[in-house]
Amino acid sequence: MRSLQLAGQMTCASETTNEQMTTSPDIWTEMELRDGKLRNMEVRATASEAELMVTKNKVEKENADLTAGLSGSNISAFWDRETASEAENAAFIADLRILEVQYVIFPVFADRPKVAFSAGLTDSGTVGPFVAETRLVYTKVFKVLIPLLLSSDTGVFTAPVRGLYYISFTAMSVQTSFYFYACMYKNGQKIMYSQGYNAGGYETLSNGVRLELEEGDVVYMHIPASNRLYDNSNNHIFSGFLLFTV
Known part of the structure; x- marks a missing residue:
């Protein structure tokens, strides 16, 4: 009886060992197959990523070339045309x-009188002081479009036509710490x-x-009493011109 039990146990052990030897190679083979599939998938994924990167670089290059073309020759040509x-x-x-000047403006003013004058005061240096207010005589007449408009003997400008005039003057002082003055008159008014003040x-x-002047109106300059002005070849002037007739 014991012999039969031992024989049965040995038979079971032998079957179990054979079953293990038969099953183990199948598991390893399946695992190797799975590993191979995973490696193949990784290779394909890597290849896909590489292809995607190549495509991306190609698209970026095409966009850059297109932008360069637009910002270069095409846009440059457009701005050149503009x-x-x-x-x-x-x-x-x-x-x-x-x-417009030749055929519109000039004909309008062509027949209108042209009036302008400029004159320097003197070359002798100091003018004044005087006991009373005195008319300034501008002896150096530079330009008068109509003769006798400005007298170098009296310093008086006489308006030849009725109109609006612009009249100005410049004056100089060389006396330190001294106020100096000039007055403009029209027909005695x-x-x-x-x-001005000369600080040094x-x-x-x-x-x-x-000034709106009538024909024959007169304009001239005065220096107040006890005042001094100065002029030389630098020419401090009495000047005016007609803006338009009225």
């Missing part, structure tokens, strides 16, 4: 303005009084006014 058009328009407008060295004063 600049040329602007230059042509500017030249056309300039021509129109010249024609003071219309402008200007003053050379000091200038200037002023101007628009």
Whole structure:
């Protein structure tokens, strides 16, 4: 009986060992197959990533080339055309303005009188002081479009036509710590009084006014009593011109 049990146990052990030997190779084979599949998947994924990167780089290069082409030759040509058009328009407008002056503005003023004068005070240096207010005589007449408008003997400007005039003057003082003055008169009426202060060295004063004058009206400059002005070849002037007739 015991012999039979031992024989049975040995038979069972032998069957179990054979079963294990038969099963183990199947598991390893399956695991190796799975590992191979995973490796193949990794290879394919790596290849796909490489292809995707190549495609991305290609697209980026094409976009860069397209942008470069637009910002280069095409856009440059566009702006060149725009600049040329602007230059042509500017030249056309300039021509129109010249024609306007020649055929519109100039004929309007061609028949109107032209009045202008300028004269320097003196070359002798100091003028004044005087006991009383005194008329300034501008002896150096530079330009008078109509003769005898400004007298170099009296310093008086006489309006030849009725109109609006602009008349101005400049004056200089060389007396340190001294106030200096100049007055403009129209037909004996003071219309402008200007003053300056010489803190040291050379000091200038200037002023101007628009005046409506009738034909024959006179305008001239005065220096107040006890005052000094100065002039030389630098020419401090009495000047005016007709803006338009009225």
